[in-house]
Amino acid sequence: MTGNTEVVVIGGGYAGVMAANRMTQRADVTVRLINPRRTFVERIRLHQLVAGSHEAVVDYGKVLGERVRLVVDTVTRIDAAGRRVTLASGGSVGYDYLIYAVGSDGAxxxxxxxxxxxxxxxxxxxxxxxxxxxxxxxxxxxxxxxxxxxxxxxxxxxxxxxxxxxxxxxxxxxxxxxxxxxxxxxxxxxxxxxxxxxxxxxxxxxxxxxxxxxxxxxxxxxxxxxxxxxGFGVPELASRSGLSTDSLGRLLTDETLTSVDDERIVAAGDAAAPSDLPFRMGCQSAVQLGPQAAETVLSRMAGRQPAPVSVGFAGQCISVGRRTGVFQFAHRNDVAVGVYLGGRPGARLKEFVCRSTVWQLGYEARKPGTRTWWGKDDKRRLLLQDQSGEVPAAAGRVGR
Ligand SMILES: Cc1cc2nc3c(=O)[nH]c(=O)nc-3n(C[C@H](O)[C@H](O)[C@H](O)COP(=O)(O)OP(=O)(O)OC[C@H]3O[C@@H](n4cnc5c(N)ncnc54)[C@H](O)[C@@H]3O)c2cc1C
The missing domain is CATH 3.50.50.60 (FAD/NAD(P)-binding domain)
Structure with a gap:
C-alpha cells in the first residue's frame, strides 16, 4: 500500500485506545478514534463511582498518543462496501481500515x-x-x-x-x-x-x-x-450495519480478529467474537485484544499474513470494599484454581491492577509497539479443534 492510510477506531475504551495507540507506530497512518465522550472511562472503577470513592474517568491526554485524532461522536452505521462510517452528529468518515471496539453495556x-x-x-x-x-x-x-x-x-x-x-x-x-x-x-x-x-x-x-x-x-x-x-450486552452497531455477529451481537471474526465479512474490518475487546469463541469480557482481555487488532492491520498493510490472536488470563481480581480484596488465580485458559490472595494484599493488588491498566495505555501511547502485553493460552487451540473438528489454519501458529 502506498500513500497515507486512514484508520478509524470506533470506541475509546481499553481495547480501542490500545489499538489506536499501536497504529501510530507507522508515520504514514492517520488514526481517528471515535468515541461519544471527551474523557476516558475507567469502567473497572464504576462501582467506586457508585459509592463516591473515585470519579472513574481519566483525561485522554494521559492515555492517547499525540498522533491519534479524537472525534467526539457516535457511529450510527458502518458502510462496509463504501468504507465509511456515519456519525450521529451528521456527516461521515471514510477509512481504509476499521477497528471495531465498541465494548459492552448493560444486558x-x-x-x-x-x-x-x-x-x-x-x-x-x-x-x-x-x-x-x-x-x-x-x-x-x-x-x-x-x-x-x-x-x-x-x-x-x-x-x-x-x-x-x-x-x-x-x-x-x-x-x-x-x-x-x-x-x-x-x-x-x-x-x-x-x-x-x-x-x-x-x-x-x-x-x-x-x-x-x-x-x-x-x-x-x-x-x-x-x-x-x-451481565453485559453489546451495542447493536455491527448487526445494524449488516455485519455477521454472534448471538449476543459481537462482531464475528476469524482468529486474526478480522471480520468474516470484510478484510478491512477488525474487532477487539468485549464486542469481538473470534471464531465464535469469544474471550471472557473484561479489561484484562481488552488490553490484549486491542494491540493485536492493530497488529493485524499493520501486517496486512505490510503484505504479511496476520498472526492468530493469543490471550492469557491471570484470574479475577475483586475488590471487597476499599480495604480488602480477593485475587482469584486461574489457569491461562481462565479456569479458577484453589489459590487466591485475600485481605489487604488482595486489595493492594486490585488497586495496582487498576492503576497499571491506565499506565499500560499511556505506555502504548508513548512507545507504540515496543511491548507485547498479551498472554498465551495453548488450550484455545484445542477448544477450536473441538468446535470445528479440525485446527483452523490461522490457529496453527501462536504469537506474533
Ligand atoms: C462496575 C464494573 C467493574 C468492572 N471490573 C472489571 C475488572 O475488575 N476486571 C476486568 O477485567 N473487567 C472489569 N469490568 C469489565 C470491563 O470494564 C470491560 O470488559 C471493559 O471495559 C471492556 O473494554 P472495551 O475496550 O472492549 O470496551 P469499553 O471499555 O466498554 O469501551 C468501549 C467504548 O466504545 C464506545 N462506543 C460504544 N458504541 C459506540 C459507537 N457507536 N460509536 C462510538 N463509540 C462507541 C463506548 O462509549 C466506550 O467508550 C468491569 C465493568 C464494570 C461495569
Missing amino acids: GPRVPGADEFAHPIATLEEVRRLRPVLDAAPASAAVSVVGAGPAGIETAAELAEAGRAVTLVCGGVLGPYLHPRGRRSVAGRLGRLGVTVVEGPDTVVTAVTRDGVQLSDGRVLPSQVTIWTT
Missing part, C-alpha cells in the same frame, strides 16, 4: 418493573443517573444489588462500607467464577461489612417494584434502591 433487565425501578451500572452515564437517586435515599434505605458477579460483589461491598444497608441477591451462586476457597473469602468479608447475601437457585429476581424485589421462591425483599448487575 438490560428483562423482568417486570426493572426498566422502571432498577438501575444498571455498566456505563458512566448509568452510574451518573444512579448517584442522585442514592444521595436522595436515607442512609437506612434498603439497597439491593442484583447479580453476584465481580461488579455486583464490588458494588455491594463498596456501598456497605459507605454505611448503606445492602442485600446482594445472587440469583444462583455467589461469584460463579470463583473457586470455593476464593468464594469463602469473599463471603466472609461481605459478612463483616454487613452485606446480606441471598444465594441459591431460587433467588432469581422475577420482578422489581418501587420498594422491593421479588424472588423466584416467592419472597419479596424490601429495596428502595435496586442496582442491576446481571
Whole structure:
C-alpha cells in the first residue's frame, strides 16, 4: 500500500485506545478514534463511582498518543462496501481500515418493573443517573444489588462500607467464577461489612417494584434502591450495519480478529467474537485484544499474513470494599484454581491492577509497539479443534 492510510477506531475504551495507540507506530497512518465522550472511562472503577470513592474517568491526554485524532461522536452505521462510517452528529468518515471496539453495556433487565425501578451500572452515564437517586435515599434505605458477579460483589461491598444497608441477591451462586476457597473469602468479608447475601437457585429476581424485589421462591425483599448487575450486552452497531455477529451481537471474526465479512474490518475487546469463541469480557482481555487488532492491520498493510490472536488470563481480581480484596488465580485458559490472595494484599493488588491498566495505555501511547502485553493460552487451540473438528489454519501458529 502506498500513500497515507486512514484508520478509524470506533470506541475509546481499553481495547480501542490500545489499538489506536499501536497504529501510530507507522508515520504514514492517520488514526481517528471515535468515541461519544471527551474523557476516558475507567469502567473497572464504576462501582467506586457508585459509592463516591473515585470519579472513574481519566483525561485522554494521559492515555492517547499525540498522533491519534479524537472525534467526539457516535457511529450510527458502518458502510462496509463504501468504507465509511456515519456519525450521529451528521456527516461521515471514510477509512481504509476499521477497528471495531465498541465494548459492552448493560444486558438490560428483562423482568417486570426493572426498566422502571432498577438501575444498571455498566456505563458512566448509568452510574451518573444512579448517584442522585442514592444521595436522595436515607442512609437506612434498603439497597439491593442484583447479580453476584465481580461488579455486583464490588458494588455491594463498596456501598456497605459507605454505611448503606445492602442485600446482594445472587440469583444462583455467589461469584460463579470463583473457586470455593476464593468464594469463602469473599463471603466472609461481605459478612463483616454487613452485606446480606441471598444465594441459591431460587433467588432469581422475577420482578422489581418501587420498594422491593421479588424472588423466584416467592419472597419479596424490601429495596428502595435496586442496582442491576446481571451481565453485559453489546451495542447493536455491527448487526445494524449488516455485519455477521454472534448471538449476543459481537462482531464475528476469524482468529486474526478480522471480520468474516470484510478484510478491512477488525474487532477487539468485549464486542469481538473470534471464531465464535469469544474471550471472557473484561479489561484484562481488552488490553490484549486491542494491540493485536492493530497488529493485524499493520501486517496486512505490510503484505504479511496476520498472526492468530493469543490471550492469557491471570484470574479475577475483586475488590471487597476499599480495604480488602480477593485475587482469584486461574489457569491461562481462565479456569479458577484453589489459590487466591485475600485481605489487604488482595486489595493492594486490585488497586495496582487498576492503576497499571491506565499506565499500560499511556505506555502504548508513548512507545507504540515496543511491548507485547498479551498472554498465551495453548488450550484455545484445542477448544477450536473441538468446535470445528479440525485446527483452523490461522490457529496453527501462536504469537506474533
Ligand atoms: C462496575 C464494573 C467493574 C468492572 N471490573 C472489571 C475488572 O475488575 N476486571 C476486568 O477485567 N473487567 C472489569 N469490568 C469489565 C470491563 O470494564 C470491560 O470488559 C471493559 O471495559 C471492556 O473494554 P472495551 O475496550 O472492549 O470496551 P469499553 O471499555 O466498554 O469501551 C468501549 C467504548 O466504545 C464506545 N462506543 C460504544 N458504541 C459506540 C459507537 N457507536 N460509536 C462510538 N463509540 C462507541 C463506548 O462509549 C466506550 O467508550 C468491569 C465493568 C464494570 C461495569
